[in-house]
Amino acid sequence: MLNAILTNDVPAQGDRGAYAMLLNPKGRVQTDLRVVKATDEILVDTEPEGAEATKEILGRYAPFSRVKLEELPDWKVLGLYGPRAAELLENPDLAEHETKQVEIGGVSVVVVGVAVPVGGYDLIGPSGALDKIRERLIERGAVLADYAAYETARIAAGIPRFGADITPDNFPGESENALARAVSFGKGCYPGQETVARMRYRGSPNKRLYRFELEPGPMEQPETGDEVLQNDKKVPGPIGKVDVVSWLTSVTPFAVDGKFYALGYLARKADLEAPMRAEDAKVLAVTQA
Numbered sequence: 001m002l003n004a005i006l007t008n009d010v011p012a013q014g015d016r017g018a019y020a021m022l023l024n025p026k027g028r029v030q031t032d033l034r035v036v037k038a039t040d041e042i043l044v045d046t047e048p049e050g051a052e053a054t055k056e057i058l059g060r061y062a063p064f065s066r067v068k069l070e071e072l073p074d075w076k077v078l079g080l081y082g083p084r085a086a087e088l089l090e091n092p093d094l095a096e097h098e099t100k101q102v103e104i105g106g107v108s109v110v111v112v113g114v115a116v117p118v119g120g121y122d123l124i125g126p127s128g129a130l131d132k133i134r135e136r137l138i139e140r141g142a143v144l145a146d147y148a149a150y151e152t153a154r155i156a157a158g159i160p161r162f163g164a165d166i167t168p169d170n171f172p173g174e175s176e177n178a179l180a181r182a183v184s185f186g187k188g189c190y191p192g193q194e195t196v197a198r199m200r201y202r203g204s205p206n207k208r209l210y211r212f213e214l215e216p217g218p219m220e221q222p223e224t225g226d227e228v229l230q231n232d233k234k235v236p237g238p239i240g241k242v243d244v245v246s247w248l249t250s251v252t253p254f255a256v257d258g259k260f261y262a263l264g265y266l267a268r269k270a271d272l273e274a275p276m277r278a279e280d281a282k283v284l285a286v287t288q289a
Contacts, residue, residue, distance in 0.1 A: 001065035002035060002042070005057065005190050007172065007183045010035050010042075017097035017112070021172060021182045022057050027195025029170050030057065032162040032182060036099045036124070038110050043124065045077065049163030078130045079150065080137060081120030088140050089121060105136040116181075117150075117157035148253035155252045156261040158211035158289035164224075165209060165249040165263045165289075173199035174265070175209040176288045207265045211289040212248065214260040217280030222251050222260055226279040230271065246270070248278055263289050 002010050008020035017036035021029050031050025036043045046054045055071070062069050080088060092100050094113030102111045102123075109125040123133060138144060160166050160175050172178045173196060183196060199205055214222050228246040248264035262278065266286070276283035 001058075001061055001067050003188065005061060006033075006035070007190060007193075007196065009184050009187045015099050016095070017099060019097065019181050021178070022053065023172070023190070023192030023196070024168075025191050027171050027192035027199070028168055029162070029166055029172060029178075030168055032166065032178075034097065034112075036097060036110065036112050038099060039101065043072075043110065045124065047162045049167075053168075074126050074128075075124060076127045076130050078123040078134055079114070079120065080123060080142065081114065081118040081153075084141070085120035088137055088142055092121070094121065104133045107132050107136075109133060117154045117159045151250070152252040152254045152256065152261075155211075155250050155263055156256055158263065158287065160209055160263060160289060161250065171199060171205060172196055174205045174207060177209070204268060206268050208268070209249075209263060209289045210266055211287050212262040212264060212276075212278065212283050213285040214251075214262055214278060214281040215258075215284050216255070216260055217282065219280045222248065222262060222278045222281040224248055224251050224262075226251075226281075228264060228266060228270075228283070229277045229279075230274050259284065 005022060006018070006020035007023060008018045010018045015037055017034060019032070019034050021032045024030055030053040031046055033050065033054055034045040036045065044054060044058070058069055086092065089102065089104075089111065092102060092111055094100060094111065096113050096115040098113045100111050102109055107129045109123045109129060112122045112124060114120050114122050123130060154161065158177060160177055166175060166178065172183050179200070185197065185200065216222065226248045228248070246266055248262045251262040252260050260281065264278075272286055276286070
């Protein structure tokens with residue numbers, strides 16, 4: 001069922017999952033998701049902003065595929081990342097999206113390999129079980145980090161998040177990262193595939209997602225929603241208008257070596273070589289995200 005509606009193939013191996021998207025018939029992103037395997041079941045993990053769309057679309061196809069859907073509102077994700085992550089979990093050898101059932105301090109949990117934005121593992125299970133595991137990992141030497149630290153790593157690495165950088169207004173082709181990680185151009189049909197293929201091979205989107213390296217100005221730090229300016233003018237939109245597709249969608253909560261990083265959209269006509277500003281912040285470098 002999933003292979004008939006996802007933008008990516010779910011591998012046949014029993015312990016391998018995938019990152020993918022669900023599109024509407026016009027090719028716009030309704031949500032992204034991660035598919036992981038847990039024994040004889042399949043677990044679908046989404047951002048909060050994509051949960052309702054995932055439920056609605058999967059629920060629409062499930063009866064025809066004799067698939068039973070179950071919501072797990074109490075289940076959470078605990079991330080363990082960094083150079084000591086494998087050591088703290090006693091070295092599970094897992095590729096990205098590969099899973100293994102692990103017992104930590106007498107508590108069983110699903111462990112999933114993670115490659116981006118920082119290598120490590122996601123531990124998935126009931127919130128009560130993850131609370132116990134978190135305390136055990138801290139006892140072993142893990143350092144507790146907050147969500148702002150994760151967001152800083154994500155944005156600095158140029159990884160878009162559904163609900164912030166990608167919304168139902170966007171096409172997968174507007175993000176190179178999304179195309180590379182979530183879309184297979186060799187798989188069978190799925191809703192919206194024609195639009196994705198046409199944009200990839202015959203055309204170019206009116207706007208693209210970029211990662212910005214920012215030098216903060218003297219007045220204020222860059223913020224989500226700030227407009228991107230060239231020569232103190234708004235970057236032209238796709239049909240000569242201004243301020244249509246030139247803004248920041250995510251900004252790192254913390255500076256990294258004195259610089260902020262951001263994700264945002266630029267119009268196709270934008271001159272990537274010309275100087276840019278995001279409100280009071282100088283744009284030092286721009287790369288596709």
